[in-house]
Structures are given as structure tokens and as C-alpha cells.
Amino acid sequence: MEHLPGGSGGVWRDDDPRFGPLVRRPTGPWTPAVHDLLAHLADGGLDGIPRVLGTDDDAREMLTYLPGRTVLVDDEIAAESVLVGAASWLRRYHDAVRSYAPGPRRWRQTEAALRDGQLICHNDTGAYNWIIDDDRFVGMIDWDQAGPGMPLDDLAFLSWTGVPLYRAIGTADAAHRVRAVASAYGGVDAGDLLDAVVDRMTRAAARIETGIERGDPGMRALRERGEPERTRARVAGFEWRLPDIRAAL
Secondary structure, three states, rough: OOEEOEEEOOOOEEEEOOOEOOOEEOOOOOHHHHHHHHHHHHHOOOOOOOOOOOOOOOOOEEEOOOOOOOOOOOOOOOHHHHHHHHHHHHHHHHHHHOOOOOOOOOOOOOOOOOOOOEEOOOOOOOOOHHHHHHOOEEEEEEOOOOOEEHHHHHHOOOOOOOOOOOOOOOOHHHHHHHHHHHHHOOOOOOOHHHHHOOOOOOOOHHHHHHHHHOOOHHHHHHHHHOOOOHHHHHHHHHHHHHHHHHHOO
């Protein structure tokens, strides 16, 4: 069994004689809701998601392994074909999940039911959760943060590390890649997408802080990586660059 490190503690990759390659991950009170969501998506034929195989004797969930690799967000910028593929997949996910109305459930961040305009979002669509194969987007992993949210927030989070907007890449390149995301997703104005990023990432930092305070082990692991201060500093830097990116759209 191979341990694969990650920002929230990592997972274990295993070759099971019954199921073949799979991933074992820690569970929490939110896991039943996430498993129901993944089952709904699988029944609807959505590509690019892990399938739930059950839980093991150590109460870890077992999921099918998506072959490929994750994006090393601090060391690389995803190819535009990968970025476009991720945005296109996110639209397919949002279209598939619109028929899913589970009522109040225990999600990781809330127990609230869906409000007007909301659907069950992935809520952690950063490029570190993309599985890619060369210059092709394969799928999205790490569904623990799934729960009620606005679709534009998922797209804003995707852009944060996928464009990426959290660090300077050049104004013209950033504007071009934001336009590519908006076009691939469809029905979204690139300027509106930019405007959503500050609010979404400010709330992300607040959620991490709240999770640390309540003892969430995943959020505590992020504290060791400098969160939420790191995200707040990056949001401040993005706000400084934002007027120039908007002007270049």
C-alpha cells in the first residue's frame, strides 16, 4: 500500500484483489452524503469521478483509482487544454447534479438544505484535485468538501489555481485564460467570473479558520501549510492585480 501525500493528510493507493487499483481515504460524518452524491452522478453517467467501492476494516472509504497525476500548482501551470477540459467537465458536473435535491444532509461545512440558485457543488475544485494525463483533463478527486453552493463559486475556485489567479502570470495571459475558462464552461461572462473570485477565496480562508477552531483534522493539516494566512495574502495580491486583468479582458 502506497501513501500519497496531500494538503489534508493524504490517501493510500492499493491494489486490491477484488477491485484492482483503488484509493483508501479517511472518512467523517459527511461521508454518507458524499457517497450518495457520487452514486447519483455515477448512475447519471458522469465521467471523471471516482466510484465508491465501500469502506474497509479501518473505516476508510474505498474509491476507484483515477489514473494520471495531479497538477503541482506551485511548480507548474496547467496547459490550456487541461484548463479548458476542467472547465468543460465542471459544466457537465453542474448539469448532472441539478437533478439531485437531497434535502438537509450532514455535509462537511453545513447541514443546510439547498437555497434558491444553489446546487451541490464540489467546493474544492482547485487544480491540485484535478487528475490529468499529459495535456488532457481526466477527472476530479477529493469530494469531502461537497455541499450546497453557487455554481459560479465552483468555477471561481477552479480559476484560482487553474488559471492561476493566486499568483502573477502576466496580465495578458491571465485575461486570456479567464476568457478560455468562461467560454469552455458556457453562459458565464469573464468579468463576472473575475468578480466572484475575491469573495469565494475570502470565504475559503474563513472556512479553513473555522475548521481549525472546531478541530477538523483536514483543516488542521492545512494550518501546517500556512493557512488561512497564506490564502488571505494571495487574495490581497490578486485584488491589486485585478483592475489590470479586468481591463485586458
